[in-house]
Amino acid sequence: MAGDRDVLTAIRQRRAVRHFEDAPVTRDQMLDVIRAARWAPAAGNKRVQRYVAVLDPTTIRLIRTVTPGMAGHPKGLIVVCLDWERVAALGYGGSRSIFYVDIGTATENMLLAAQAIGLGAGPVTSFSKEAVSVLLRLPSRLTPELMVILGHPVPRRTEHQSRPRTPTRLGDLVIWEHFSSDRANDHGY
Numbered sequence: 001m002a003g004d005r006d007v008l009t010a011i012r013q014r015r016a017v018r019h020f021e022d023a024p025v026t027r028d029q030m031l032d033v034i035r036a037a038r039w040a041p042a043a044g045n046k047r048v049q050r051y052v053a054v055l056d057p058t059t060i061r062l063i064r065t066v067t068p069g070m071a072g073h074p075k076g077l078i079v080v081c082l083d084w085e086r087v088a089a090l091g092y093g094g095s096r097s098i099f100y101v102d103i104g105t106a107t108e109n110m111l112l113a114a115q116a117i118g119l120g121a122g123p124v125t126s127f128s129k130e131a132v133s134v135l136l137r138l139p140s141r142l143t144p145e146l147m148v149i150l151g152h153p154v155p156r157r158t159e160h161q162s163r164p165r166t167p168t169r170l171g172d173l174v175i176w177e178h179f180s181s182d183r184a185n186d187h188g189y
């Protein structure tokens, strides 16, 4: 398979966007982003996530009041929920943490898709699950776990878009072959 360096560039350039212009996000753009979530890898291909797509400005404003992690004013929200009825139907006896891993894979796909169609996006988990459930009229089987905020990014407004990526050294992240308590794994990168 031919390599695609564009993917690596997109991954490197993606930033959490928090501040947005007034221009609206369209339904088609929301669907493009959610479509990308569908292609994300999912444990056992179980697909127990549900995506609540919100464009209504009043609902977004209300959600913002219960979301300390939302700094700016997004024009669209995708609230990723877990469907516990579907989890129960699977008869799955393993750790539930696997479903949160799936939320992560879907979220990164959505963030990259938003970037690819010219939107800015960011993940948000700092919100009141109870209040968001009420505002979205969610049945008890659906729990909101993460939201992706979307909009047209304010150019160079956010500290994150202009700052260089936090300089985590690759050498601090990577352990080659096996753990060792001496510095044998420090390769200087």
Ligand SMILES: Cc1cc2nc3c(=O)[nH]c(=O)nc-3n(C[C@H](O)[C@H](O)[C@H](O)COP(=O)(O)O)c2cc1C
Residues within 6 Å of the ligand: 014, 015, 016, 017, 018, 068, 069, 070, 071, 122, 123, 124, 125, 126, 127, 160, 165
């Ligand atoms: C699970 C998760 C939860 C996050 N929650 C929030 C949040 O509530 N509010 C926020 O502004 N950013 C949130 N972020 C964004 C991170 O702060 C951001 O990804 C990190 O600072 C790295 O910046 P970058 O994405 O621009 O590389 C969250 C990210 C992840 C992965």
